[in-house]
Amino acid sequence: MERLTxxxxxxxxxxxLKNVYRQTKVTGEDRHENDAEHSWHLAMMAFILYExxxxxxxxxxxxxxxxxxxxxxxxxAGDTFAYDEKGYEDKEEREQKAANRxxxxxxxxxxxxxxxxxxxxxTRQTKEAKFAAALxxxxxxxxxxxxxxxxxxxxxxxSDKVLTRNRPIEEGSQALWGYAEELIKTAIKEGLLKE
Amino acid sequence: MERLTxxxxxxxxxxxLKNVYRQTKVTGEDRHENDAEHSWHLAMMAFILYExxxxxxxxxxxxxxxxxxxxxxxxxAGDTFAYDEKGYEDKEEREQKAANRxxxxxxxxxxxxxxxxxxxxxTRQTKEAKFAAALxxxxxxxxxxxxxxxxxxxxxxxSDKVLTRNRPIEEGSQALWGYAEELIKTAIKEGLLKE
Numbered sequence: 001m002e003r004l005t006x007x008x009x010x011x012x013x014x015x016x017l018k019n020v021y022r023q024t025k026v027t028g029e030d031r032h033e034n035d036a037e038h039s040w041h042l043a044m045m046a047f048i049l050y051e052x053x054x055x056x057x058x059x060x061x062x063x064x065x066x067x068x069x070x071x072x073x074x075x076x077a078g079d080t081f082a083y084d085e086k087g088y089e090d091k092e093e094r095e096q097k098a099a100n101r102x103x104x105x106x107x108x109x110x111x112x113x114x115x116x117x118x119x120x121x122x123t124r125q126t127k128e129a130k131f132a133a134a135l136x137x138x139x140x141x142x143x144x145x146x147x148x149x150x151x152x153x154x155x156x157x158x159s160d161k162v163l164t165r166n167r168p169i170e171e172g173s174q175a176l177w178g179y180a181e182e183l184i185k186t187a188i189k190e191g192l193l194k195e
Numbered sequence: 196m197e198r199l200t201x202x203x204x205x206x207x208x209x210x211x212l213k214n215v216y217r218q219t220k221v222t223g224e225d226r227h228e229n230d231a232e233h234s235w236h237l238a239m240m241a242f243i244l245y246e247x248x249x250x251x252x253x254x255x256x257x258x259x260x261x262x263x264x265x266x267x268x269x270x271x272a273g274d275t276f277a278y279d280e281k282g283y284e285d286k287e288e289r290e291q292k293a294a295n296r297x298x299x300x301x302x303x304x305x306x307x308x309x310x311x312x313x314x315x316x317x318t319r320q321t322k323e324a325k326f327a328a329a330l331x332x333x334x335x336x337x338x339x340x341x342x343x344x345x346x347x348x349x350x351x352x353x354s355d356k357v358l359t360r361n362r363p364i365e366e367g368s369q370a371l372w373g374y375a376e377e378l379i380k381t382a383i384k385e386g387l388l389k390e
Binding site: 003004007008010011012014015016017018019026027028029033034036037039040041043044045047048049051052060061064065068069106110142143146175176179 | 199203205206207214222224228235238239242259260338370371
């Protein structure tokens with residue numbers, strides 16, 4: 001029973017991810033997106049867009065596990081906005097501390113699996129991590145476009161920054177990068193994003 | 196490009212699942228849970244609790260795909276409360292219509308995969324579907340307990356109904372059913388749930 005108790009404590013703890021809000025807004029309602037629903041959306045993207053990976057034989061279960069857990073550290077560390085340079089200074093330290101506290105609620109073997117998946121996602125060296133990272137960038141691009149450029153306008157983000165931020169999509173999927181480039185061009189043309 | 200466009204239309208459409216609210220409340224904030232974050236939580240439960248399946252060699256990727264998509268039909272059909280007998284009368288019809296509209300936004304092969312997964316989840320015959328269904332019941336039990344029995348109190352649900360509703364957990368996982376039974380007993384003892 002000891003293992004199951006630890007697992008349930010962890011599963012209750014991560015309910016808090018539903019209360020960590022991102023800069024992005026959801027479509028259809030005037031409110032910010034939270035990390036839990038964002039993670040679900042990425043997992044759905046992995047499932048549906050799997051055929052567009054650059055490399056063959058990407059392990060889809062691994063990609064999905066990665067996107068499901070990639071933001072859990074933000075329960076303690078908070079969401080760091082993609083274009084917040086100051087916030088990025090101590091992001092790694094804050095998130096490592098959070099991972100230590102939260103992942104270690106689990107039995108050691110599962111905790112280690114989460115540490116490995118999270119590090120793999122963050123370092124972006126494997127084909128699975130490259131695809132996961134591509135989805136994590138494409139998703140807010142899509143939502144930003146469909147909420148009238150909300151985040152770009154609010155923070156005065158310009159197209160060169162958006163292009164730089166999103167270029168890693170190419171490493172995971174040329175097809176998705178093609179789609180992203182078109183979306184950015186359209187956003188500029190429609191006045192949602194400044195050049 | 197045709198396939199990718201269809202896929203992106205679907206992925207944008209399902210953003211609406213973030214605005215479908217359930218009876219259950221989240222812990223830590225005074226608000227109802229939405230279907231998207233609920234689906235994420237179930238996927239995390241599948242990942243973390245996988246060792247507790249009754250049967251060997253359960254296909255974890257299939258379980259996760261099932262829980263990720265199981266509520267998508269509620270974008271059109273709405274959430275039917277587990278203890279709402281009237282709502283269950285036309286639930287199947289409403290949800291089938293919704294599945295036809297939403298899944299068919301996708302290329303046919305992927306749409307068919309979603310129809311299959313959804314039907315498998317609903318009919319609960321495979322070991323994967325039994326485990327997925329167990330998680331879908333255990334999760335609101337856990338959240339209800341940790342939000343002071345919110346849903347039970349609001350709708351005057353008594354323990355016999357909760358036991359009947361949750362007994363299918365046993366088909367997916369004896370271990371989780373043992374945990375659920377203890378939780379229900381504790382809820383009664385603490386006055387969160389009436390006998």
